[in-house]
Amino acid sequence: MFDSLSSKLQNVFRNLRGLGRITEANVADALRDVRLALLEADVNFQVARDFIEAVKQKALGQEVLRSIQPGQQIIKIIHDELVTLLGADSPGLRLEGAPASLLLVGLHGSGKTTTCGKLARWLHKQGAAPLLVAADVYRPAAMDQLATLGRQLNLPVFTKPGETDVLRLAREALAFAAANQRTVLLFDTAGRLHIDQPLVQELVRLRDLVRPAEILLVLDAATGQEAVNVATHFHQALGITGAVLTKLDGDARGGAALSFRAVVGRPIKFVGVGEKLEDLEPFHGERLAQRILGMGDVVALVEKAAEAVDQDEARRLEEKMRKGQFTLEDFLAQLRQMRKMGPLESLVGLLPGGADALKNADLSRSEKEFRRMEGILCAMTPAERRNPNILNARRRLRIANGSGVKVSEVNNLLNRFHQMQQMMKKMGKFQKLLARMGGPGGAGGLPPGMFGR
Amino acid sequence: MSFFQRLKAGLAKTQHRLVHEIRRIVTRSPRLTGATLEELEAALLGADLGLPMTRRIVDAVKTAYETRGRDGPDVFAIARAQIEQALTPAETPLGRASAGLTVVSVVGVNGTGKTTTCAKLAHYVQGRGAAAMLAACDTFRAAAIEQLQLWGRRLGVPVIAAAYQADPAAVAHDAIAAAQARGADYLFVDTAGRLHTKSNLMKELQKIHRVMDKKLPGAPHEVFLVLDATTGMNALAQAREFHRAVPLTGLVVTKLDGTSKGGMVVAIQQELGLPVRFIGVGEQAEDLQPFDPRQFAEALFGTPEPAVA
Ligand SMILES: Nc1nc2c(ncn2[C@@H]2O[C@H](COP(=O)(O)OP(=O)(O)OP(=O)(O)O)[C@@H](O)[C@H]2O)c(=O)[nH]1
Ligand SMILES: Nc1nc2c(ncn2[C@@H]2O[C@H](COP(=O)(O)OP(=O)(O)OP(=O)(O)O)[C@@H](O)[C@H]2O)c(=O)[nH]1
Ligand SMILES: [Mg+2]
Ligand SMILES: [Mg+2]
Numbered sequence: 001m002f003d004s005l006s007s008k009l010q011n012v013f014r015n016l017r018g019l020g021r022i023t024e025a026n027v028a029d030a031l032r033d034v035r036l037a038l039l040e041a042d043v044n045f046q047v048a049r050d051f052i053e054a055v056k057q058k059a060l061g062q063e064v065l066r067s068i069q070p071g072q073q074i075i076k077i078i079h080d081e082l083v084t085l086l087g088a089d090s091p092g093l094r095l096e097g098a099p100a101s102l103l104l105v106g107l108h109g110s111g112k113t114t115t116c117g118k119l120a121r122w123l124h125k126q127g128a129a130p131l132l133v134a135a136d137v138y139r140p141a142a143m144d145q146l147a148t149l150g151r152q153l154n155l156p157v158f159t160k161p162g163e164t165d166v167l168r169l170a171r172e173a174l175a176f177a178a179a180n181q182r183t184v185l186l187f188d189t190a191g192r193l194h195i196d197q198p199l200v201q202e203l204v205r206l207r208d209l210v211r212p213a214e215i216l217l218v219l220d221a222a223t224g225q226e227a228v229n230v231a232t233h234f235h236q237a238l239g240i241t242g243a244v245l246t247k248l249d250g251d252a253r254g255g256a257a258l259s260f261r262a263v264v265g266r267p268i269k270f271v272g273v274g275e276k277l278e279d280l281e282p283f284h285g286e287r288l289a290q291r292i293l294g295m296g297d298v299v300a301l302v303e304k305a306a307e308a309v310d311q312d313e314a315r316r317l318e319e320k321m322r323k324g325q326f327t328l329e330d331f332l333a334q335l336r337q338m339r340k341m342g343p344l345e346s347l348v349g350l351l352p353g354g355a356d357a358l359k360n361a362d363l364s365r366s367e368k369e370f371r372r373m374e375g376i377l378c379a380m381t382p383a384e385r386r387n388p389n390i391l392n393a394r395r396r397l398r399i400a401n402g403s404g405v406k407v408s409e410v411n412n413l414l415n416r417f418h419q420m421q422q423m424m425k426k427m428g429k430f431q432k433l434l435a436r437m438g439g440p441g442g443a444g445g446l447p448p449g450m451f452g453r
Numbered sequence: 454m455s456f457f458q459r460l461k462a463g464l465a466k467t468q469h470r471l472v473h474e475i476r477r478i479v480t481r482s483p484r485l486t487g488a489t490l491e492e493l494e495a496a497l498l499g500a501d502l503g504l505p506m507t508r509r510i511v512d513a514v515k516t517a518y519e520t521r522g523r524d525g526p527d528v529f530a531i532a533r534a535q536i537e538q539a540l541t542p543a544e545t546p547l548g549r550a551s552a553g554l555t556v557v558s559v560v561g562v563n564g565t566g567k568t569t570t571c572a573k574l575a576h577y578v579q580g581r582g583a584a585a586m587l588a589a590c591d592t593f594r595a596a597a598i599e600q601l602q603l604w605g606r607r608l609g610v611p612v613i614a615a616a617y618q619a620d621p622a623a624v625a626h627d628a629i630a631a632a633q634a635r636g637a638d639y640l641f642v643d644t645a646g647r648l649h650t651k652s653n654l655m656k657e658l659q660k661i662h663r664v665m666d667k668k669l670p671g672a673p674h675e676v677f678l679v680l681d682a683t684t685g686m687n688a689l690a691q692a693r694e695f696h697r698a699v700p701l702t703g704l705v706v707t708k709l710d711g712t713s714k715g716g717m718v719v720a721i722q723q724e725l726g727l728p729v730r731f732i733g734v735g736e737q738a739e740d741l742q743p744f745d746p747r748q749f750a751e752a753l754f755g756t757p758e759p760a761v762a
Pocket of ligand 4: 567568569591597643644645646
């Protein structure tokens with residue numbers, strides 16, 4: 001999978017790292033590679049061009065030329081510029097109006113209906129009383145689909161099987177919402193082509209009727225160069241207020257998001273990261289920037305790790321690790337530090353080849369698993385954690401009961417712990433490697449178990 | 454509208470942009486320089502042709518200019534020839550088992566148009582006098598079964614379905630049994646959307662195929678990957694991974710009715726040798742057309758126009 005983007009950028013970065021001094025010529029070379037890499041990430045070619053121009057202007061400034069580590073500075077400039085372009089982290093939903101209405105629009109199959117369900121769940125958790133409105137009168141079983149999601153969420157859905165007039169349906173939905181004290185209406189609209197004038201005009205009329213607080217463009221993360229046209233057309237017709245980027249759980253780079261930002265300029269509010277209704281996350285510009293740039297940005301990882309991990313603690317762990325004295329106590333400390341560093345997914349993705357590893361791992365599940373592991377470890381006594389050999393069947397049962405898991409899970413954790421000890425030696429080597437690659441200080445303060453997946 | 458007109462209308466925007474870009478490049482600077490080559494490259498990438506294919510075309514243009522000078526070669530002709538050459542046509546849009554039931558498995562990532570394509574394919578063979586059946590093997594997505602059943606009712610095609618959460622391999626097994634019992638000619642198997650990166654879901658797909666082969670040796674006889682024409686470079690990764698998991702026999706490119714895309718199929722066929730079998734040009738049952746490489750290439754690049762020297 002791992003498109004040449006990541007490896008290409010890594011090559012660029014590697015080359016830059018080797019340079020003592022940056023000249024205009026070698027910046028241009030490197031940036032041309034970055035541009036091609038962006039194109040491969042589906043960033044629109046004009047957007048990519050502007051982006052490169054901005055980076056170049058900054059890279060050729062005094063600051064970089066005089067700096068000691070020019071390569072790293074350029075990487076930082078590229079990264080920061082991308083984060084700026086992608087915009088601020090999710091500003092949340094605007095919910096003006098009583099009730100407030102949200103309109104979800106987009107191409108066929110981009111994820112509108114699913115996202116409606118996800119947002120309803122999200123809003124409900126925030127205390128709102130959402131009403132799902134099945135305003136797709138075209139696609140076969142579209143209303144059934146939304147009704148099913150409503151049932152799963154235990155939230156009301158306004159459907160009118162057989163209705164062909166979207167506006168009449170919307171009027172009745174508004175009346176229903178008023179009569180039933182719903183505070184937010186989520187309109188699921190039919191997929192349509194951005195150049196299909198009659199259908200786009202239908203949306204315009206729907207907008208004028210319900211006066212939505214938000215008109216969200218639901219955009220598939222794998223969208224190619226066409227994203228610019230899609231966003232432009234929908235925006236010109238409707239006035240898009242934000243976007244939801246779906247299917248980010250795959251390996252699409254998501255360059256379309258940059259295109260959306262460039263032509264619409266409105267925030268990306270949420271990202272879809274799975275088919276289930278809980279698979280919705282607020283947008284994080286930094287995370288997406290790293291994804292677009294390729295996931296092997298070791299420098300970012302090292303920086304991030306250096307922030308979160310207490311350096312002395314890390315060295316102590318490393319020492320123990322090498323000597324094979326790593327205990328469950330350390331394991332617990334380590335788990336906690338990892339959680340401080342942010343979601344596992346973004347961390348593993350930062351590793352060289354990490355994206356490849358991600359392909360086969362369901363990391364949101366791993367996160368949950370980590371929480372369970374933490375629970376199990378907490379249910380042990382310090383003595384048990386220091387010396388796992390004393391964990392006989394009776395103690396294991398107590399721990400299982402104490403942390404609300406099955407004994408088999410306790411056993412499983414202990415097995416993993418033993419495997420991890422095996423891996424320690426290897427990891428020691430890897431950390432040295434990272435330190436050599438020259439993160440700030442090269443502290444090598446990476447929690448070892450992070451690679452134990 | 455004829456197939457060609459439809460396709461051409463759908464691709465008009467790409468064509469327009471390409472024509473515009475290329476003509477601008479060519480007229481402004483008859484001798485291709487590094488800078489203009491880079492621009493040509495960007496124009497091709499802008500049509501989602503992907504880097505390797507783009508480089509091939511750019512190289513061909515370069516070579517042609519070097520050997521024949523600026524009055525000789527036509528940028529469009531070179532590009533079109535390259536595309537056509539890359540898109541070897543399939544022997545037949547839809548294969549047929551040597552005897553008995555032909556099983557066609559329809560796979561792909563989420564929302565590309567698998568279910569709709571199954572219905573369209575059933576309609577297609579019906580129109581050729583064959584008896585079709587549908588298997589609802591997406592037991593996961595909300596209302597996926599109802600969606601296929603609705604299509605079945607519209608087309609008068611029997612749909613074999615089980616309950617939600619049922620094992621899709623078991624549904625496929627029963628569907629083959631039912632199709633054989635009824636003497637159907639074709640069974641189209643609608644599978645759940647799955648991202649090619651999810652190994653558990655890809656294993657599930659492999660299991661469905663294993664079970665089908667066990668029930669009817671040789672099945673599925675065709676495995677079509679449904680690609681959304683709006684998809685950019687990720688289409689290549691999708692094709693690679695699906696092809697690795699369940700060897701594919703061809704591609705169906707959907708949503709070509711309104712988008713300027715489609716370029717990634719060239720790269721896919723280059724790398725994996727998978728021919729495009731059908732294209733989807735709308736939401737209705739009849740909006741399916743066998744793929745024609747020549748017309749595709751022509752629609753993509755437009756008719757050659759003499760460059761103004
Ligand atoms: N993996 C993954 N799948 C998603 C995500 N969001 C939606 N999907 C899937 O994408 C497919 C299409 O989603 P829908 O919600 O039906 O899309 P839609 O935009 O309503 O489609 P139309 O109404 O036909 O235009 C379904 O299989 C969903 O389960 C996501 O974030 N990740
Ligand atoms: N314009 C256009 N829309 C299409 C075409 N093919 C499918 N669609 C639409 O795309 C959307 C998704 O189609 P489905 O057939 O449900 O896609 P799917 O791959 O089965 O989706 P999942 O099962 O959720 O993964 C629907 O709104 C279809 O009407 C096409 O060729 N052109
Ligand atoms: Mg929908
Ligand atoms: Mg389907």
